[in-house]
Amino acid sequence: MRHYHSYDELIRNNARWAVEKTRKDHKYFEMLSEYQAPPFLYIGCSDSRVPIDTLTQTEPGELFIHRNIANQVILTDINLLSAVEYAIEVLQVRHIVVCGHYECGGIAGAYHNNLRGLKENWTSRIKDLSRIHREELDSLPDEKARLDRLTELNVVDQVQNLFKISEIERLIEAGLQGGYYPRLHGWVLDLRSGLIKDLELPLQHWKANGVVPSNYQEY
Numbered sequence: 001m002r003h004y005h006s007y008d009e010l011i012r013n014n015a016r017w018a019v020e021k022t023r024k025d026h027k028y029f030e031m032l033s034e035y036q037a038p039p040f041l042y043i044g045c046s047d048s049r050v051p052i053d054t055l056t057q058t059e060p061g062e063l064f065i066h067r068n069i070a071n072q073v074i075l076t077d078i079n080l081l082s083a084v085e086y087a088i089e090v091l092q093v094r095h096i097v098v099c100g101h102y103e104c105g106g107i108a109g110a111y112h113n114n115l116r117g118l119k120e121n122w123t124s125r126i127k128d129l130s131r132i133h134r135e136e137l138d139s140l141p142d143e144k145a146r147l148d149r150l151t152e153l154n155v156v157d158q159v160q161n162l163f164k165i166s167e168i169e170r171l172i173e174a175g176l177q178g179g180y181y182p183r184l185h186g187w188v189l190d191l192r193s194g195l196i197k198d199l200e201l202p203l204q205h206w207k208a209n210g211v212v213p214s215n216y217q218e219y
């Protein structure tokens with residue numbers, strides 16, 4: 001059976017961790033507390049099994065993080081929009097990653113239409129996606145494959161929404177004249193292997209539709 005830490009242990013573990021960090025580098029917290037300049041904005045699911053800093057072996061100060069149920073990028077969500085604005089205007093992150101994960105409760109709940117209350121509102125775009133891509137999803141061999149595919153479609157859709165955020169649009173337009181602009185990426189974490197899949201984005205299609213400027217470079 002799985003062992004969970006007790007509430008007290010969390011505080012004790014933290015104290016032990018702080019001592020250990022200082023022992024290895026006595027200036028660690030002095031430097032950490034001075035400023036942050038993370039190269040990455042990470043937008044992921046709130047799921048407890050997706051702690052992206054553990055999974056990518058990154059340290060405090062490297063990832064600016066925003067999480068919500070099923071990693072949604074909703075263009076009226078002031079929480080997300082202000083995090084994005086801070087990340088690009090103040091921190092000037094080099095990359096923005098939307099990361100979904102297989103076995104996502106938000107994806108499965110939306111697909112089966114069994115989420116109620118605000119959770120249902122929150123995941124309504126995923127329901128739309130499962131309708132829009134019904135034919136492709138139905139052609140897959142089983143439910144696991146359908147949910148996995150819907151997870152990927154959701155990530156791609158949310159990256160597309162990022163491109164529609166006016167601050168990002170403006171930054172890319174200006175950056176293309178010679179300067180800084182962030183690169184956008186879509187990932188899926190496979191909880192069954194612990195591995196991240198870097199999804200191929202339909203950039204040519206988005207460029208043809210005017211969602212992405214034609215000279216935008218992925219890297």
Ligand SMILES: [Zn+2]
Nearest residue numbers: 045047104105
């Ligand atoms: Zn999830």
